[in-house]
Amino acid sequence: MRRDVPSMWRYAGMLAFRPVRLATAGEGYTPVVRLGPVLAKLETRNPTGSYADRASSALVSGLVRDVYRVSYSVDFGPSMAFYAGLVGAHTVVYARPEEIDPFDTVNLARLGASFDFTGRPELTYENQYTIEGLKTISYEIVEQMPRADRVFVPASTGLLTFAMRKGFREAAESAGASEPELVAVSVRGSAEPPTLDMLRGVKRVYVGAEEVTKAMVSLARKGIYARPLAAAAYSVAEAEEGIVVITGGLRRPGLSxxxxxxxxxxxxxxxxxxxxxxxxxxxxxxxxxxxxxxxxxxxxxxxxxxxxxxxxxxxxxxxxxxxxxxxxxx
Structure with a gap:
């Protein structure tokens, strides 16, 4: 570990690939702060406000392209456009028009990305570079809070939980660190996170819309603009001890x-x-x-x-x- 590097790349030697180049804007090494009764890992401090920046930095650093043709997913699309731009590359986002968040459309345009509504992408969010980038969250928690017993993780696809489990297990094997319990939190009524079926010993919790809204308001009053899924994880963490991963996204354009x-x-x-x-x-x-x-x-x-x-x-x-x-x- 390179202790002088204040980003996820302090763990470059622990990743399963070697970067061909380094596309970085200081992502990672995000703080763990106390928000009332909750300890929060603030991924909102990443360049585009999301843990997806870890995935994008890893992908653009490890896989060289002049044009990155990626499938659309919330946060990953804008994050990829941002990181591709750092190295002078272009991003084409493949999506169905009805599935794109209108504000993501604005942000992607501002970042120079273009859209393709008929073709097929070369890359999706679910790839080896994403896993390697996201697992660095676990490394940081082990470094920052070595006695953490429980971590609450927003779970949409379940890939973040999968990557963090991988990171904690690697830390346990290489440094003898204790492996905390992972609690995967989803919004009640949403699709089941498919990747979680591959994991044993991960607790699943579902949160209703009212609790999610209350948590979003609570976080906003603390100056943190979290994604609904992250707010769901926060609402569970309020009732139990542990660390919660909080993620946001690019801010909406202002009019002031x-x-x-x-x-x-x-x-x-x-x-x-x-x-x-x-x-x-x-x-x-x-x-x-x-x-x-x-x-x-x-x-x-x-x-x-x-x-x-x-x-x-x-x-x-x-x-x-x-x-x-x-x-x-x-």
Missing amino acids: RRGSELRQKVIEVLARLGRDVTAYEVWEQLTGYTLRGVYKALEALEEEGVVCVNALLRGRRKVRTYRLCNIGKT
């Missing part, structure tokens, strides 16, 4: 005029400083704006491809730095 003005001022600060700086350092250069507002402006500019993000370690804390994408690279 004041937000647009702040983004322009942030660009001016970054251009003037001409180096990698933290959000706090940007905020120090401005008057009349909150630090939280600066963070939101930087997130929006990152999504638009105007601002590039790096990560570094200060002590044991992961710190994100920002710069204009056309500055500091030759």
Whole structure:
């Protein structure tokens, strides 16, 4: 393990493939924080707000293509478009028009992806690179919370649970780490996660729509915009001890005029400083704006491809730095 690398690539030597190149924006090494009675692994801190970034980073790093032809799934499509863009590649998303989240359509277009509604994709979310990328969540939990007894996992296809089980077992075999109980959480009435049938000893829990809505509201009031499935897992974790994996996705496009003005001022600060700086350092250069507002402006500019993000370690804390994408690279 490379302790000086504040991303999932600190575990590069523990993956089942060697990257041909490194497509990274600091994904992984996400924090475990306390939200009331719950310990939460905040995958919302990934570049596009989702654990899918681990899968996309692994795939684009391990499989070189000029064009990535991928099947549509929520979060994975925008994440793949983002990571392909980091290496100058293009993404074509294959989908039926009726299955695409309208906001994903906007985000995919903003990220330069194109759509194909008739052909067949080359890649799906269910692949070896996805598993290798997602299992690093388990490595991080072992490193951050070595005594964790139980982990609550959002379960749609069940692939995340499968990958995390693999990660925990590998950590147990290589480092003698204890293997926590995995609790796969689904929304009641949704399709059964097919991959879970391959796993023994995984507890399954189903949550109703009312509980999911209440959990989403609770998380939003804490400043965390979670996917419904992640909120379902959070609602279960509130009643039991353990760690819950929280994931989100790209933020919806904003309409605030004041937000647009702040983004322009942030660009001016970054251009003037001409180096990698933290959000706090940007905020120090401005008057009349909150630090939280600066963070939101930087997130929006990152999504638009105007601002590039790096990560570094200060002590044991992961710190994100920002710069204009056309500055500091030759």
